[in-house]
Amino acid sequence: xxxxTTAPAKRYSNSTYRTIRRVRTFxxxxxxxxxxxxxxxxxxxxxxxxTKSGQALYQFSLLPSLDFGNYWQLFHNPVFMGALxxxxxxxxxxxxxxxxxxxLAAYAxxxxxxxxxxxxxxxxxxxSIFPQVVVLSGMFEVIGWLRLYNRPSALIVSYLILTLPxxxxxxxxxxxxxxxxxxxxxxxxxxxxxxxxxxxxxxxMGPAIASTGLLSFILAWNEFLFALTFILxxxxxxxxxxxxxxxxxxxxxxxxxxxxxxxxxxTLPLLVLVLIFxxxxxxxxxxxxxxx
Amino acid sequence: MASVTLKNVSKSFGAYxxxxxxxxxxEDGEFMVFVGPSxxxxxxxxxxxxxxxxxxxxxVFIGGExxxxxxxxxxxxxxxxxxxxxxxxxxVSRNISFALETARLGRDEIRRRVTKVxxxxxxxxxxxxxxxxxxxxxxxxxxxxxxxxxxxEVFLFDEPLSxxxxxxxxxxxxxIAKLHADVKxxxxxxxxxxxxxxxxxxxxxxxxxxxxEQVGRPRELYDRPANRFVAGFLGSPRxxxxxxxxxxxxxxxxxxVGGFCHSAELAGADAPVEIGLRPEALKLVSAETKGAxxxxxxxxxxxxxxxxxxxxxxxxxxxxxxxxxxxxAFAEGxxxxxxxxxxxxxxxxxDGRRIDHGGALHLALGAxx
Ligand SMILES: Nc1ncnc2c1ncn2[C@@H]1O[C@H](COP(=O)(O)OP(=O)(O)OP(=O)(O)O)[C@@H](O)[C@H]1O
Ligand SMILES: [Mg+2]
Numbered sequence: 001x002x003x004x005t006t007a008p009a010k011r012y013s014n015s016t017y018r019t020i021r022r023v024r025t026f027x028x029x030x031x032x033x034x035x036x037x038x039x040x041x042x043x044x045x046x047x048x049x050x051t052k053s054g055q056a057l058y059q060f061s062l063l064p065s066l067d068f069g070n071y072w073q074l075f076h077n078p079v080f081m082g083a084l085x086x087x088x089x090x091x092x093x094x095x096x097x098x099x100x101x102x103x104l105a106a107y108a109x110x111x112x113x114x115x116x117x118x119x120x121x122x123x124x125x126x127x128s129i130f131p132q133v134v135v136l137s138g139m140f141e142v143i144g145w146l147r148l149y150n151r152p153s154a155l156i157v158s159y160l161i162l163t164l165p166x167x168x169x170x171x172x173x174x175x176x177x178x179x180x181x182x183x184x185x186x187x188x189x190x191x192x193x194x195x196x197x198x199x200x201x202x203x204x205m206g207p208a209i210a211s212t213g214l215l216s217f218i219l220a221w222n223e224f225l226f227a228l229t230f231i232l233x234x235x236x237x238x239x240x241x242x243x244x245x246x247x248x249x250x251x252x253x254x255x256x257x258x259x260x261x262x263x264x265x266x267t268l269p270l271l272v273l274v275l276i277f278x279x280x281x282x283x284x285x286x287x288x289x290x291x292x
Numbered sequence: 293m294a295s296v297t298l299k300n301v302s303k304s305f306g307a308y309x310x311x312x313x314x315x316x317x318x319e320d321g322e323f324m325v326f327v328g329p330s331x332x333x334x335x336x337x338x339x340x341x342x343x344x345x346x347x348x349x350x351x352v353f354i355g356g357e358x359x360x361x362x363x364x365x366x367x368x369x370x371x372x373x374x375x376x377x378x379x380x381x382x383x384v385s386r387n388i389s390f391a392l393e394t395a396r397l398g399r400d401e402i403r404r405r406v407t408k409v410x411x412x413x414x415x416x417x418x419x420x421x422x423x424x425x426x427x428x429x430x431x432x433x434x435x436x437x438x439x440x441x442x443x444x445e446v447f448l449f450d451e452p453l454s455x456x457x458x459x460x461x462x463x464x465x466x467x468i469a470k471l472h473a474d475v476k477x478x479x480x481x482x483x484x485x486x487x488x489x490x491x492x493x494x495x496x497x498x499x500x501x502x503x504x505e506q507v508g509r510p511r512e513l514y515d516r517p518a519n520r521f522v523a524g525f526l527g528s529p530r531x532x533x534x535x536x537x538x539x540x541x542x543x544x545x546x547x548x549v550g551g552f553c554h555s556a557e558l559a560g561a562d563a564p565v566e567i568g569l570r571p572e573a574l575k576l577v578s579a580e581t582k583g584a585x586x587x588x589x590x591x592x593x594x595x596x597x598x599x600x601x602x603x604x605x606x607x608x609x610x611x612x613x614x615x616x617x618x619x620x621a622f623a624e625g626x627x628x629x630x631x632x633x634x635x636x637x638x639x640x641x642x643d644g645r646r647i648d649h650g651g652a653l654h655l656a657l658g659a660x661x
Contacts, residue, residue, distance in 0.1 A: 181377035184344050187364045188371045189391035189442070199390075203381040 050260035070261035079234045083242035091220035094159040102167030110175035128165035150232040158226045163216035174208035210277040294355030294445040295320045301350035312502040326482045327489045328499035334482040370439030374451040376431045378423035385419040391442045409437045429460045447479040520644040531568045532611040550585035550605040564639035571614035573636035577629040584629030589622040
């Protein structure tokens, strides 16, 4: 039995490795900065433009000119402010409804053993494959039958078709990952299925609910196509459409500054929500809340 | 308190039979332990009793009442899970009181009961903590407290101690025994640790592949196992087995490995095909000893309080010998003898069943050496 020794692999000196490590770190920061600049520039540009008016808009400058006239005009525009309220209501309501239905569906699909569950789950996924345009005309009919045309509730109903599939999917997989024994313990403790859901599972699903809720809120808040199609009059419009239909002081002026101001304003609530819930999501994931 | 009766209970998951027509009577106040190898269906059987898993066939009675279709929440049982399954978002106090809240008991009554249980289990100082701030042993106590507080008719335990380290396990074992002596409630306890089974049980059920192999008092199962499986399952190190040489055996003379040769008058029983001897029944003797079987001394383990020796009888067969006596002066590779009292020899038939020889077993003279 011959013992074979492998020759040590060729290696550089210690200082070479130090240099390599420094170059790598530097490269990492450079690329992260590049990505950040690329991603954030459009938003920065919007902010910069929103503080300019008149001719200033057409001069290239990276610095904001700190003229808040656009915002002033915007906040005195009743259509826009109404649209802001409508958007809030519609996004909030459709998020809540899709969370409630999604949680109930997820509990049924993720836990209760009944055979059509798999098929339903796949069907739910199929729904979200179709592009919005495909369902548009059918949805239009449905809205007509429900007599919801030109009402914000038409949007609440139609947004469910966008938000429910992924809400159900994410929550189902989350519920599946919760230990079955927790639920069994609750059943032994005398809980009904509903009480198991509300008192044991829901408190543990905080992170999943926060993330799905956030996603569906953003989706509903930014939705354009349904909002344009199902709403006829200004007082029922939501923000994305209202921005698209902003008009300047004369027919020939494109109110670029105001549009930018509106876009910035509309992003702010989302930013706040993301900041609030993002902390919740991270806290929930790292606290080991799920492990018993 | 209540008795538990299973009548012809079966459970299949799809085409896979996990529990196969089990009949069992568990008396009121009894401490019943289910043991068996991993995957034999212990947990499933316990869940069937709890109502967490519906039966495929058969009936479950608790306290004489038919409960086969009664949901888990209405059976009045308590269940202690292997993973404890404490509610992570509730503190200890709420974990314990949750069942009482669900049952809509008064606030004072709840507080009184929680305090009593917490004192009993020495967890009063932990009531405000979350489960993740507790050690394994403390979690276990909380889980038992949660079971205890509802004053259930029957306690069900599913390997409650298997996540604890050895010392703590012993301590908790003792406490569970004490608990049973105190509350005298029917307890059904699943384990794969035979020490727990032997020490805690009034009676043991030995399960294998979804069937009951034997039910009985621990001593009874140990001394008079019904079959080879039970004999091999209880005892540590496990029983030594060796096949008998059928061709060489004739009439009442049995021959086997290592020069084994006994004569036995077995009234009407099937011919034994295998012998079994517990490690502590064997004695290491010199190779020339009359009646001893011979093997090669392989290795000795000194555990401080006892010695475990390994003796090779054939290519494939190594027997263990356990003794508490002084160190044995055999060298590795030396040929040694093994002897035993005739009563401690077990004989097993073709179907694995033990054949009672009533100690009427003799050396077949002159044949051994
Ligand atoms: N929900 C289920 N679906 C399918 N098969 C299952 C299910 N639950 C248990 N089984 C199977 O039933 C068999 C018995 O499982 P069980 O949990 O009762 O074993 P056990 O005796 O408790 O084992 P262990 O000692 O490892 O806990 C296993 O083979 C397992 O794979
Ligand atoms: Mg088990």
